[in-house]
Amino acid sequence: MQLHEFLTPADQVAQRTGPGNRIVLSSRVRLARNINGFAFPGWAKKADRQRACDLLCEAVGRQPEMQGAFTASLDSLSAMDKQILVERHLISREHAAKGPAAPWF
Numbered sequence: 001m002q003l004h005e006f007l008t009p010a011d012q013v014a015q016r017t018g019p020g021n022r023i024v025l026s027s028r029v030r031l032a033r034n035i036n037g038f039a040f041p042g043w044a045k046k047a048d049r050q051r052a053c054d055l056l057c058e059a060v061g062r063q064p065e066m067q068g069a070f071t072a073s074l075d076s077l078s079a080m081d082k083q084i085l086v087e088r089h090l091i092s093r094e095h096a097a098k099g100p101a102a103p104w105f
Contacts, residue, residue, distance in 0.1 A: 003070060003081055007088070074098060 034040050038052045060066055074082065074096070082096040 003072065003077070005070070007084060 035052055035055070038044060039048060041049055041052075044052070057071070061071070074091075077085075082091070085091045086093055086096050
């Protein structure tokens with residue numbers, strides 16, 4: 001799935017039919033705990049943040065519910081894409097401003 005497909009207006013998404021027509025229009029999760037063995041992101045070095053990101057991306061990607069989901073590294077998104085995600089309250093301004101090793105699912 002690409003970002004432009006994920007950002008399809010809700011009125012168009014609600015009109016879809018077929019086996020995948022029961023969808024979540026928006027969902028947010030906030031991870032408020034640290035990963036065992038890793039420093040909190042604000043204290044971790046860049047290499048440690050990247051290792052944690054890789055570990056999480058792999059674990060999330062193995063979940064059947066995440067198959068076909070939109071996933072992107074923030075450093076692969078344009079400034080405009082990030083701004084759209086901020087405006088739709090899908091990521092915070094602070095998250096959008098972070099560099100590599102800041103995934104978005």
